[in-house]
Amino acid sequence: xxFISQIQRQSDYAYFPSETPIVIxxxxxxxxxxxxxxxxxxxxxxxxxQRPRHKATGETVTIVGDHxxxxxxxxxxxxxxxxxxxxxxxxxxxxxxxxxxDFGFDRLGANGSQIDHPVLITECVCNPVHSRxxxxxxxxxxxxxxxxxxxxxxAFSYKYxxxxxxxxxxxxxxxxxxxxTHVIPFIAGEPVYKGCTRTNIGGYHVTDYLKQLxxxxxxxxxxxxxxxxxxxxxxxxxxxxxxxxxxxxxxxEIDPTFVPKSEAEASQQGSEVPKSRPMTQEDFKIVLxxxxxxxxxxxxxxxxxxxxxxxxxxxxxxxxxxxxEKDEELEKRLTSSILMTGGSCLYPGMCERLEAGIRxxxxxxxxxxxxxxxxxILDAWRGASAYAAAxxxxxxxxxxxxxxxxxxxxxxGYKFRYNx
Numbered sequence: 001x002x003f004i005s006q007i008q009r010q011s012d013y014a015y016f017p018s019e020t021p022i023v024i025x026x027x028x029x030x031x032x033x034x035x036x037x038x039x040x041x042x043x044x045x046x047x048x049x050q051r052p053r054h055k056a057t058g059e060t061v062t063i064v065g066d067h068x069x070x071x072x073x074x075x076x077x078x079x080x081x082x083x084x085x086x087x088x089x090x091x092x093x094x095x096x097x098x099x100x101x102d103f104g105f106d107r108l109g110a111n112g113s114q115i116d117h118p119v120l121i122t123e124c125v126c127n128p129v130h131s132r133x134x135x136x137x138x139x140x141x142x143x144x145x146x147x148x149x150x151x152x153x154x155a156f157s158y159k160y161x162x163x164x165x166x167x168x169x170x171x172x173x174x175x176x177x178x179x180x181t182h183v184i185p186f187i188a189g190e191p192v193y194k195g196c197t198r199t200n201i202g203g204y205h206v207t208d209y210l211k212q213l214x215x216x217x218x219x220x221x222x223x224x225x226x227x228x229x230x231x232x233x234x235x236x237x238x239x240x241x242x243x244x245x246x247x248x249x250x251x252x253e254i255d256p257t258f259v260p261k262s263e264a265e266a267s268q269q270g271s272e273v274p275k276s277r278p279m280t281q282e283d284f285k286i287v288l289x290x291x292x293x294x295x296x297x298x299x300x301x302x303x304x305x306x307x308x309x310x311x312x313x314x315x316x317x318x319x320x321x322x323x324x325e326k327d328e329e330l331e332k333r334l335t336s337s338i339l340m341t342g343g344s345c346l347y348p349g350m351c352e353r354l355e356a357g358i359r360x361x362x363x364x365x366x367x368x369x370x371x372x373x374x375x376x377i378l379d380a381w382r383g384a385s386a387y388a389a390a391x392x393x394x395x396x397x398x399x400x401x402x403x404x405x406x407x408x409x410x411x412x413g414y415k416f417r418y419n420x
Contacts (some may be wrong), residue, residue, distance in 0.1 A: 007065070010042050013109030018146075021118040021388040024104070025153060025256035025381040028086040029178035029203070029343065031065075032381045033104040036120070036388035041381050043107040048082040050098045058284050063101040064230075073091065088179045088200055090123040094134050098142065105143070115143040118397055120388045122153040124195050124378060136411055140400050147397035151387070151416045152260050153380040154184055155191045155340040159418050160188065160383030161373050170317055170330065171337030174354070176299055176344035177202045181312055183319040185334060188420045195323040199309040201302045203344040206238070207231050208293040209305055218286060220279070234295065240349035242356070244301070251290045296347050300357065313357025332367055341373040341380070390420050 016035060025032040027047060034041035045065030052075040053060050056184050061075065071077070075088045085096040105115060119139055123132065132150060139145045154175035161167050173184045173191075179202045185195040215222045240249040298304045300311035310318060316338065320331055335358065340351060355370040362368065373379045387393060396417060 002216045007043060007045055007107050009107055010109035012076070013111070015214055016117070019118070019122050021393065022108070022115070023381060024119060024121040024383045025176065025384060025387050026091070026122055027153065027380075028084065028089050030178075030377075031100055031104055032127075032378070034381070034385065036393075039382060040378065040383055041385075043104060045103070045107075046082075047086070047100060048076065048084050049096050050080055050082050052077040052080045060184060060284045062099060064099060077397075087175060088130050088181065090128060091123075091135060091171050092131065094138055097135070098138060101143070103137070107412055109282055112142060115139075115145045117145065118147045118149070118388075118394070119145045120149045120151065120384055120397075122156065122384060123150050124180070125152050125154065125184060125191075125198065126193055129408065131416075133143045133408050133411050136403055137407050140403050147394070147399045148403075149388075149393070149416065150414065151384060151418070152184070152191065154182055154341055155186075155418055156187060156381075156383030156387065157373055157376075157379040158184070158191075158339055158383075159189070160379045161291040161341075163386075164374060166371055166374060167339040168333065168337035170333040170337060172319065172334050173339050173341060174312060174316060174345070175342040176340075177310060178344075180297065181315065181342075183312075183315045185319055185321075185323060187325075187330070191322060191418065195319050197310070197315045197319045197322070199302065199307075199311075199315060201298060201305075201307055201309065205298050205302075205305055205307070205416070206295050206344065207234050209298055210234050210238070213291050213295065214286070217291075219282075221286070227343065235346070238292050238296050238347055239299075240296050240347045240353045242349060244293070244297050247293060248290065256345050299344065300353065311354070311357070313354055314361065316354075316358050317361040335362060336367045336369050339373060340370060341376045343377050345372060345376050387418070389420070392420055 020037040023034055023036050025041070029047060030044055031047040032041040034043070035056060048065065051060055052063065054074050054076060061203050083093070083096055085091050085093040085100060091097055121135070127150070133413070136148055139148050154173045157175070158167060158171070158173040162169065169186065169189045171186050173186060175182045175184070175322060179200065181199050181201055183197045185192045207227065207230055210233065211225055211227070212223070214225050214230065233387040300313060302309045302311060338358070340354065351370045351372055355368055359368050398410060
C-alpha cells in the first residue's frame with residue numbers, strides 16, 4: 001500500500017541527537033510535526049486519509065493529506081472519501097491515526113518504524129483517558145518512543161503569546177477550532193480545567209453552511225463547490241458582522257430580491273421544476289452577498305445550523321462563572337486579557353464582535369480587552385516547541401517503563417505543568 005504525497009521528505013533526521021524531542025500538533029484539521037527548539041514545523045498536511053483503488057489494476061493506495069486532483073484520472077476516489085481519526089476533536093480512529101503518524105514520521109526523515117526521540121503531542125482540553133491511553137499505546141508499542149508528554153494546544157498558544165507580552169498570567173484563551181470551540185481560564189499562568197467550556201461548533205460548520213447556501217443559490221454549479229474551493233472562498237471573503245440583525249436588515253434594503261433561506265425553502269414545496277434554458281454568461285458568475293457574514297455567524301449563534309449550544313461570547317461568561325473562586329478582582333483580570341487563537345478567529349471583525357458580546361453580559365465598567373494571537377494557526381506548535389526545548393521538559397514526560405509498569409493509572413493522573 002504505497003503512500004502518495006507531494007510533501008518533500010526531510011533528509012537531516014540523522015543529524016538530530018536522540019535526546020531532541022519531536023513536537024506534534026495533532027489538530028483535527030491539520031497535522032504539524034517538527035523538532036523542538038525550531039520556530040516552524042517541518043511538515044504540515046491535512047489530517048485526513050483516503051484509500052482509493054487504481055482504475056486499471058485495482059491496487060489500493062493510501063493518500064494522506066491533500067492529494068493532487070490529477071490522481072482522479074487514475075484512481076477511483078468516489079467510493080473512498082476522506083476519513084479523519086477524530087470525532088469532533090477527540091482521536092478515536094487509531095487505525096487512521098497510525099497512517100497519519102507513519103506519514104508524518106516518514107516525511108520528517110525517520111528510517112524504519114523505531115522512533116528514538118521523546119515526543120510531545122498536543123491534545124484537546126480534558127481529553128478522555130481512553131483516547132490518551134490508546135495514543136500512548138500506539139506511540140510506545142508501535143513506534144518504540146522512549147518517552148511521551150501530552151499538552152493542550154490552546155494552552156501552548158496562550159503561554160507562547162504570554163512570553164511575547166500579548167496576554168497576561170491571568171486571562172482567558174478562546175480557541176474556535178475546526179470542530180469545536182473551547183474557552184480556558186488561566187490563573188497564575190496555569191489553565192484551570194474546572195472553568196473550561198466547550199461547544200461543538202467550529203470552522204467545519206462555517207464551511208459546510210457556506211457550501212449548502214451556495215449549492216442552493218447556484219444549483220447548476222453544485223458539483224464545482226468542492227470542500228477546498230468553498231474553504232478558500234470562506235477565508236477570502238467572509239467576515240464577522242458587528243451587529244448581525246441590523247446588517248441583515250440593511251442587506252435586505254439594499255437587495256430587495258433577497259429572501260431568507262427558510263422562506264426560500266418554503267416557496268419550493270410542491271413548486272414546478274423550472275424548464276431548461278440555454279446557459280448564459282451570467283450563469284457562470286458567483287456573487288457572495290449575505291453569505292459573507294451569515295456563515296461565520298454560526299460561531300456566535302449555533303442555532304443557525306440547528307445546534308442548540310452557546311455562542312463564543314456567551315461561553316466566556318459561563319467559563320468565568322464556573323471558576324471555584326468567586327473573586328471580583330480576579331474576574332476583572334481575566335476579562336482584561338482575552339486571547340483569541342485557532343484558525344477560526346481570523347475573520348475580520350472577530351475581536352471587536354467578541355468584545356462587544358462579552359461587554360453585554362458582564363457588569364458595567366468591567367475592563368475588557370480582546371487580542372488575537374501572533375499567529376493563531378502556528379502558535380500552538382511554536383509554544384510546544386519552545387517548551388520541549390527547555391531543560392525542565394524531561395521532568396514532564398512519562399517513559400516507556402512507566403507505561404508498562406503502571407499502565408492506565410499513571411496516564412489517568414498525568415498532569416502537564418505549563419510554568420517553566
